[in-house]
Amino acid sequence: MALITTSKSLGWYGVHGASDCVSTSLPEQFGTYASNGSFQQGKSGLSESQAKLMSIWTMLPSGSAWPWNLSMEQKYRNHPIPSLRDLVKQHDSLKCGQMYWITWTGSSDLNIPGFIPTAFGVDMGRISD
Amino acid sequence: MANIDKINGISGFQGTDLSCGSVSLYGLRNFIDKVFVSSPNGTSYTVQTTSGANSPFAAVKNFDCGIGYIFFRAGAESSWSTFNIPNFEVGNLASTNKRCTTLFPESFTITGKGTFHLTSGADPSKVSPAWYSKMPVYKTANGSLSAWFDGSVYQISGSVGNKSGAINNSSYLPNAHYGDAKSSSSMIEISGFTGSSAAANGQYFEVGYLNKQPLFRNAKDGKFYYFFNGSTWVLSDTPITVNGNACYINGGSSKTGALDNSGGSNGKCFDGQKANVRDGAMDSRSLAVEDEKSLLSTEDKLNVMITEENL
Numbered sequence: 167m168a169l170i171t172t173s174k175s176l177g178w179y180g181v182h183g184a185s186d187c188v189s190t191s192l193p194e195q196f197g198t199y200a201s202n203g204s205f206q207q208g209k210s211g212l213s214e215s216q217a218k219l220m221s222i223w224t225m226l227p228s229g230s231a232w233p234w235n236l237s238m239e240q241k242y243r244n245h246p247i248p249s250l251r252d253l254v255k256q257h258d259s260l261k262c263g264q265m266y267w268i269t270w271t272g273s274s275d276l277n278i279p280g281f282i283p284t285a286f287g288v289d290m291g292r293i294s295d
Numbered sequence: 296m297a298n299i300d301k302i303n304g305i306s307g308f309q310g311t312d313l314s315c316g317s318v319s320l321y322g323l324r325n326f327i328d329k330v331f332v333s334s335p336n337g338t339s340y341t342v343q344t345t346s347g348a349n350s351p352f353a354a355v356k357n358f359d360c361g362i363g364y365i366f367f368r369a370g371a372e373s374s375w376s377t378f379n380i381p382n383f384e385v386g387n388l389a390s391t392n393k394r395c396t397t398l399f400p401e402s403f404t405i406t407g408k409g410t411f412h413l414t415s416g417a418d419p420s421k422v423s424p425a426w427y428s429k430m431p432v433y434k435t436a437n438g439s440l441s442a443w444f445d446g447s448v449y450q451i452s453g454s455v456g457n458k459s460g461a462i463n464n465s466s467y468l469p470n471a472h473y474g475d476a477k478s479s480s481s482m483i484e485i486s487g488f489t490g491s492s493a494a495a496n497g498q499y500f501e502v503g504y505l506n507k508q509p510l511f512r513n514a515k516d517g518k519f520y521y522f523f524n525g526s527t528w529v530l531s532d533t534p535i536t537v538n539g540n541a542c543y544i545n546g547g548s549s550k551t552g553a554l555d556n557s558g559g560s561n562g563k564c565f566d567g568q569k570a571n572v573r574d575g576a577m578d579s580r581s582l583a584v585e586d587e588k589s590l591l592s593t594e595d596k597l598n599v600m601i602t603e604e605n606l
Contacts, residue, residue, distance in 0.1 A: 169413070171418060182396050182503060228302060257388060286341055289362070
């Protein structure tokens, strides 16, 4: 697993390993909201206030940057208008073979297995089939 | 290579298993406006305009190997055209299903110290830069110990940059043995190279995976890689490829055995060389027990146990 310890991180999700990469559902991992508005804690165990300190961004196929965070979950996950519900569904998992950048201002480390953070000046790997 | 479509924002990673090289940002100024890359300080992104990337003061001059980038197109949308970035893999959503072969381990265990995990850097409020010595920083899940590069070798201590109570592994890699504190990572040993090729001798530890087999990296200085290309094991001075200017020597279909370029046609730059690869975790002498009562086992259960009587 990779521990996100910094407030900004840009990296690749999905590594070659002994076992194959699997997608990670962000609501399942970090939390979401039920239709009655109550917070549903994710597998990470982050509290609502801690989980709100995280945004995971990706670049959509259209070339627009798009975030996943608890605010998006709260606003759109159970929205009565289907097209608005789709807003949060277009990016609500970490998919193998994609780049993500993470903003995290929580006090503890964020555990994201299969995420390979990168930084300027550090040769972390190569991408292949 | 990646053909960049006519969209505004692109994220991606420089370097594939086929090849990798730096690509000038200035040379792409007609296509790209700005490039973002994670700063080693862990708290910001370094932003570079491509038009200014030829300045001696430019922070980022190239797309460099093994690094993730975000960039945005230059000019009006009507002027955008498709262009190519050699060795770049686009990571926009749904673009690819490809995986990263890491050149440093994702995690490893050191006997008596614990399991260390790759991090996005040390705590930026305590250490600068967070990517200490521009190398990956590792820590145990409870945060009690960190493994960090001091500019020469990896150290394990209670806090990054502080050698009080530290142990080091005399290695470029974080997961080599720390003296008697052994690494859990699989290991091989290569011996037999001579002359200018002797630098390729030594211990190699697993740092990643490729073609469903471990990728091993030279522990001393990290400059040689031993990997499976799908049919043959290869030793190369270039990460996971023999393309370009790589110096390499081919082995066989088995991880262990001979690397033989004595005829000069089984590699490049290793002319006349012959070496042997053995599994570092299976040195038969290290497995021998004096009283023959200890229960010994090898990873593949195929190696013969040698006891004192046999030696």
